[in-house]
Amino acid sequence: MPSRAVLLVNLGSPDSTAVPDVRRYLDEFLGDERVIDRPASPLLRSLLVHRLITPKRAPNSAHAYEQIWTAEGSPLIVLSHRTAQKLTTALGPAIPVYLAMRYGNPSIASVVAQIAADGIDEVLLFPQYPHYAMSSWETVVVKVHEEAARLAPRLRITTVQPFYADADYINALHAVAAPYLAQPHDLVLFSFHGIPERHLRQTDSSHAHCLTVADCCITCSPAHATCYRAQIFATTRALVARAGIPSDKFTVSFQSRLVGEPWLTPYTDHLFKQLPTQGKKRLLVICPAFVTDCLETLEEIAVQGRQEFLAAGGETFQQIPCLNDHDAYIQFLATRVRRWLTDGSA
C-alpha cells in the first residue's frame, strides 16, 4: 500500500513585521512572474520589482502587518496551522497533513523535502484558494511540481481543483455567515481580492470570451474553468441562494489592487465611500476569496474599510470572519481527502 499524505498550501506572510523581513517576502511574492508579469523582459521586471516597488512598499506593508500581528505571529500562518492541526485530528494518524506557504515559511521546498524524507509516495495537493487565478491557485500548483521534480521526483501529486461552488464549501461559508446575516443590515458586500483585468484575458483559454463577449461571466463558456471573475460570481450566486439573501441586499466588489493598470471593478474602497450616500448605512462584509483571515481582511477591510465607511456616513460595519478552522470547513477538507483516498478523485 503506498504511503499517502495531504499538502495544504496557503499564500504566506513575512517572518516578522521588521522592514527587511517584509521586503524579503515582497521580493519573493512580487518577483513571481505569475503575480507581476509586466514588463515581459525578466531583467526589466526584476528592476521594477526589486529596485522600485518593494523598497517603496515594504515600510508601509510592515506598518500594516504591525496592526494585525499576534503574539504567535502572522494571523494567516497561525490560523493555517490550526486548520492543518484540526484536519490531522479529523483524518487520524494514517494520513499525515503537511502545510506549506507559497511565499515565505514554511517554504514549499522545505516541506516537499520533508515529505520525501518521510517516505510518502502520493500526495493530495490542496491549494487553499476557492478560485482559479494565475497569481494564486496556478502559481502554487506550478511551484509544488517544480520543487517535487527537483526534490521528490517519484512523488505522485493529485491536485484539488478550485472549489468555488462545492456544496460543502458553500455550506461552510453559510455556517460562518448565518449568525451575522440574522442581524439587521442594509447590504451584504461580497469583497473579493482583485486581479488586473489583463490577467482575465490572458488566462482565457478560448482567447475570445473573457471581457470580450457581453456579460462574459454569465454566458456559459469553457473559459470559465480558468476565469477568476466567473468563479467569483458562481460562489456569490451559490451563497446567496443557500442563505436566501434578496437580490437587492447584496453586491460584489474587488479589493487590494495595485496602481498602474485597470483591475477588476467595482473597487471595494470606492463602495465604502459611496454606499452610505445611497442609504446603505448598515453594512455586512464577507470576503470569500480568502479561506483564512489575513492582512487583506484584518487590516484592509476591518481597519481601513471600517474607517472609510463610517467617515462617509455609515452607521454599522460588521465583518464576517473567514472560514479559518471552523468545523464546517474542516469537514469540507476532510470529505475531499476521504474521497481521494477512496476513489482517487480530486
Ligand SMILES: C=CC1=C(C)c2cc3[nH]c(cc4nc(cc5[nH]c(cc1n2)c(C)c5CCC(=O)O)C(CCC(=O)O)=C4C)c(C)c3C=C
Ligand atoms: C485570494 C487570492 C489572492 C489573489 C488572486 C491575489 C493576487 C494578487 N495579490 C497581489 C499583491 C499583494 N497581495 C498581498 C497580500 C495578500 N494577497 C492574498 C491573496 C491573493 N492575492 C493574501 C491572502 C494576502 C495576505 C497575506 C498575509 O500575510 O496576510 C500583498 C502583501 C501585502 C501588501 O503589501 O499589500 C501584495 C503586495 C497582486 C499584485 C496580485 C495579482 C496580480
Ligand SMILES: [Fe+2]
Ligand atoms: Fe469571464
Ligand SMILES: [Fe+2]
Ligand atoms: Fe494579494
